[in-house]
Amino acid sequence: MTQPDFEQARRYALERLERELSPKLVYHSLGHTLDDVVPAAERFAAREGVAGEELLLLLTAAFYHDIGFVEQRADHEDVGARIASEVLPQFGYSPAHISAISDMIMATKLPQASQTLSEKILADADLDVLGREDFMARNQALRAELAAYGQTTTDEQWHKSQLKFVQSHRYFTAAARTLRDAQKQKNMAALRELIAKFK
Numbered sequence: 001m002t003q004p005d006f007e008q009a010r011r012y013a014l015e016r017l018e019r020e021l022s023p024k025l026v027y028h029s030l031g032h033t034l035d036d037v038v039p040a041a042e043r044f045a046a047r048e049g050v051a052g053e054e055l056l057l058l059l060t061a062a063f064y065h066d067i068g069f070v071e072q073r074a075d076h077e078d079v080g081a082r083i084a085s086e087v088l089p090q091f092g093y094s095p096a097h098i099s100a101i102s103d104m105i106m107a108t109k110l111p112q113a114s115q116t117l118s119e120k121i122l123a124d125a126d127l128d129v130l131g132r133e134d135f136m137a138r139n140q141a142l143r144a145e146l147a148a149y150g151q152t153t154t155d156e157q158w159h160k161s162q163l164k165f166v167q168s169h170r171y172f173t174a175a176a177r178t179l180r181d182a183q184k185q186k187n188m189a190a191l192r193e194l195i196a197k198f199k
């Protein structure tokens with residue numbers, strides 16, 4: 001069994017994201033994959049004891065989780081899984097590898113559902129921002145992205161919808177809960193304060 005060429009697979013994903021993502025995607029940007037999701041996946045994997053081939057597949061899925069955006073926004077996870085299955089064989093990934101990677105990509109689809117530990121880690125990594133100190137800034141980037149595609153809301157509507165989303169969200173892994181739940185509570189409190197101003 002040959003080892004998949006992770007470096008080449010990673011480079012392929014990053015080059016396509018850099019070249020083909022719409023500039024309107026100010027949240028689902030190259031930075032979201034490179035600076036948010038991949039480091040979070042590495043961090044949670046380390047705490048959850050994921051290593052070796054399992055870690056290699058998880059990180060491959062992290063680099064490909066939003067590649068579907070190069071073609072479309074709706075159901076981009078399905079497109080991402082398809083792109084992964086088309087290109088990863090040339091980098092030495094087996095059908096079993098690709099099946100696991102596709103399942104991880106699909107685990108990031110909202111509402112999130114995940115079975116395996118790796119799927120849970122990637123789903124948590126994709127929404128890592130909900131429990132981070134830069135949540136408000138990143139949340140504004142998400143709002144700007146949606147507005148660029150014609151989905152505009154009033155401040156009150158936006159804050160209420162975001163509070164509802166964060167309140168209904170639960171991290172799947174103990175690692176994410178340990179690292180992010182406390183700040184997530186603070187972020188919800190900040191949203192409640194903003195909403196209170198409209199009363």
